[in-house]
Amino acid sequence: MKKIPDLITAEKFVEELRRYQKGSISRRQFMGATGLGLATAVLAGAVPGLRPRKAHAALSGTVNFTTWPSYFAQENLDKFTADTGVKVNVAVFGSNEEMLAKLQAGSTGWDVFVPTNYAISTYKDLGLIEELDLTRMPNYDPASQEQRFTAEGIIDGKTYAVPKNWGxxxxxxxxxxxxxxxxxxxxxxxxxxxxxxxxxxxxxxxxxxxxxxxxxxxxxxxxxxxxxxxxxxxxxxxxxxxxxxxxxxxxxxxxxxxxxxxxxxxxxxxxxxxxxxxxxxxxxxxxxxxWSDFYAIPKGGQNLDAAYALIDFLLTPAINAIEVKAHGYPSTDSRTNALVPKEMLDNPILYxxxxxxxxxxxxxxxxxxxxxxxxxxxxxxxx
Amino acid sequence: MSTHTRSPLVTGLLLAPAGVFFFFMLILPLLVMLVFSFGERAAAGGYVPAFTFDNYLNLPARGKAFLNTLTLAPLGTLLTAVIAFPMAYFLAVKVPPKWRVVMLVLVMAPFWTSQLMRYYAWIMILGSKGLPAWLAWIGITDVRLLNTPTAVLIGAVYGFLPLMVPPIYVSLEKLDKRLLEASADLGATPWHTFWQITLPLSLPGVATGSMLVFILLMGDYILPQYLGGGKVFFIGNALVDLFLQSRNWPYGAAVSVALVIIMFVTVYFYMRFVLGKTDQRRAALV
Amino acid sequence: MTQAVIELRNVSKRFGETLAVVDNNLSVNAGEFLSILGPSGCGKTTSLRMMAGFEQPTEGEVYIQGTNVTGVPAYRRPVNMVFQHYALFPHLSVADNVTYGLRQRSPKPPSAELARAADEALGMVRLSGLGRRRTYELSGGQQQRVALARALINRPAVLLLDEPLAALDRKLRAEMQFELQNLQRDVGVTFLLVTHDQEEALSMSDRVCVMREGRIVQIGSPRELYDRPNSRYVADFVGKSNFFAGPSAGTVTSVRPEMIELAPTEKKLPQGLATAVPAKVLNRIFVGDFTQYRLASDRLGEFLVVSPRRNERDVGTFEIGDQVAAGWRGDAAQVLADN
The missing domain is CATH 3.40.190.10 (Periplasmic binding protein-like II)
Known part of the structure; x- marks a missing residue:
């Protein structure tokens, strides 16, 4: 007799649920479905009272982090929240075009997002991203980066995006x-x-x-x-x-x-x-x-301090190594690579x-x- | 007693909130859409003012999406109605009154969970380790359901059943049971009574439910995206692409205008047909 | 003896703990107009519904034209019903309502024949030319007639009428009573009418069947029921009556108010009365063709007297507080079971 195949196991279902919770089902789709996305975006933009106040002394509030599916280590984000008290809101997207469309429409509420190399010049030309103040990211070291992956983040000598990883x-x-x-x-x-x-x-x-x-x-x-x-x-x-x-x-x-x-x-x-x-x-x-992906800060971000803090945190070699282990993309930072397990460095998929x-x-x-x-x-x- | 006539000013003030709502929520967006639809796409995407019919002339490029929507939305509505009717009938006629509310709530229960969760459940059921694996076990091999129109239809029926059952239930529940006795008394078999009395008199409920489901299906993009895997493409998906990927707002506006016109015409003729059939409108006036 | 078109044989009907109909036997003769009369909850409608086939007896059998139809569903019984609120189909035209029964036949009659039948049936109930109307566009009386036409077009063995006039106003009801009677005579169909209105039952029927708490108490012509009720219940329900203590325990003496003679003094009463008492006028209602007096006597208590206008020539009229004499002949008093 043939074995009756399992329809869906409970574990499988829970796994899917986790994916949903972790946000690999895009928030756009969810927000789009409910109409909440636009409503909150418009409200947040239009009503001054709803804008979070700038944190002066310490970090606080929420940082809205827009990235790609399965592209971060949850433990790092949890640690960031534990260290700073800033909640990280993750949204994931499917293409740079989607991200651009969202930013063009305005009032995204994003604080940090992850554009790909070829998109950065457009964002800069359209005035959609901030020039980065590297002094606010002490853990980022341009010297330890591989030149070919950082190049497109720098336009006319100004840094608009810092490399996350390549692939x-x-x-x-x-x-x-x-x-x-x-x-x-x-x-x-x-x-x-x-x-x-x-x-x-x-x-x-x-x-x-x-x-x-x-x-x-x-x-x-x-x-x-x-x-x-x-x-x-x-x-x-x-x-x-x-x-x-x-x-x-x-x-x-x-x-x-x-x-x-x-x-x-x-x-x-x-x-x-x-x-x-x-x-x-x-x-x-x-x-x-x-390609290489970058961290960038969109214009009109609500929580600039937290945005810098998050990027700086994620680019800290020890933290970044955990990122690499989780998402499986090679880092652009030689300091991070020194901390990544050898079997990953030897993996021909990564390298x-x-x-x-x-x-x-x-x-x-x-x-x-x-x-x-x-x-x-x-x-x-x-x- | 003398007739009290409201001054036009008072009437105007009373109607103002509704008027403002209609203007800002309905008329204004439609006007914006109409204006945009004659414009041109900006170099990096978006809108620049212009007056061109190109966007409308280009509509056939989304012909397949219109076709998909205009076949699957009515078909999905029909299937939902066909499946909802016996459920509503069972609830309204066969279930003892004290259980009806509980049963009706159970019918609505899927609505309490996230729409995406429900679609993910269906992705697993219709995926190769779900239903097709069961079918293979009984000898029907290589059934592909996920990312097909069939999957979208199944999702539509499942997703919209809770919207279709209550209106049909209500119309069946208030159906005068003496009419059924009168029909039987005049020699009609239960089957004939169903076709000649029960069904025609519950048509307003079917019409209401169908309209709800049809309109939602016509504009849906989540369902085709999840259970159609990007392969079963609705107008809704075309709009999402135009606004959120290719950022061609004017063309997206033209497609929206076309969709609104199609919906309006379909709904108008459908309602006319159904209302004419049951004469409820005139009945309501009496 | 005429053949019974519909019969209940030892029929009982139980709804849960409630006995709605108890061991009833009823036989309706071909061509007659029979009414079942009783207060609400007496089981009259249940009896009708068992004949129509909407309910099945718990015990006993129903016969239609000599055939046992117990257990046969409504749609296979050769009887038709006029419902209390007509139950016209709101989505069909008047003509389509009327021909509904014919259209259920197999094979379905051709449409020309249906149209002709509709015209004929509508003519019969004086609604010619209204076939294309919607039922809700008609008045109550017109709807009533559509319901009649819809049932009669099928030439039923028995036409069952469930309180057909209850929804009409008083004047219309009186008109419809005549019309129903005429219609019944014209078409020659057996009518079985259920009502709680004794006047309706007495005025239209050949025979009346009085029911009480699920049982048939008495069946007879209106005159028989009025003149020879078999119990206090029937005497009270059919017409008005005065009830005095009977000759033995469990009995009453019933005297109809119009059978009581009135005079200013006992001497002036007619000769040969079995009972004569002095009484006092408590109240008096002038109705027109008669006057109704409420009297009180030391021996008999309060009772009603109906005095026709014609009598006033001989005995005059009385005012409240007048001392009068009242009496009746021996055959006016009936000894009835006190129940």
């Missing part, structure tokens, strides 16, 4: 279900339309999804060429019926076994592999993305061989605001 965008494959592991984006999309039909996910994110399609066609990751983008759109729309889903929060579907492969970031691959060694992270040989990094490109600022890329992504989803 790559490749794809992850469940080798238990998949024997023929693709090695390039070309093969990735071929497998999607072939043997892996119905089991593949791509990000709900124009940069990586359109970038991957462009690479599969042999074009540049950041192309804004009309003709090349038209081809990429065609490839994506042809693949769409074969996709399992379009979602930047792809780990749950990979864990549940609904999806067998997905466009994937370094840390998610690290996290997946901890419990599922069969998960293989591939940096496509035809290219992909290398790929130099030759597999060489075809990768940093995202270009133009892609963030390019209307054609935005529209193609939207059309692909609406198709």
């Amino acid at each position: 790559t965008t490749g794809f992850v494959v469940n080798t238990k279900n998949v024997t023929q592991v693709p090695s390039s984006w070309k093969e990735f999309f071929e497998a999607t339309q072939g043997p892996l039909s119905g089991r593949v996910m791509v990000h709900d994110y124009q940069l990586t999804t359109i970038g991957a399609a462009l690479k599969a066609l042999g074009y540049g990751f950041n192309s804004v060429d009309e003709k090349e983008l038209a081809e990429a759109e065609k490839l994506l729309i042809a693949s769409k019926p074969h996709l399992f889903g379009i979602n930047s929060d792809y780990k749950p579907s990979l864990i549940s076994g609904d999806a067998w492969a997905s466009v994937c970031w370094t840390g998610d691959a690290t996290q997946l592999q901890r419990d599922m060694p069969e998960m293989k992270y591939v940096l496509a040989k035809d290219g992909g993305e290398i 790929p061989a130099a030759e597999s990094l060489s075809p990768l490109e940093f995202g270009a600022a133009a892609t963030l605001t390019n209307p054609l890329r935005a529209e193609i992504m939207a059309r692909f989803k609406a198709a």
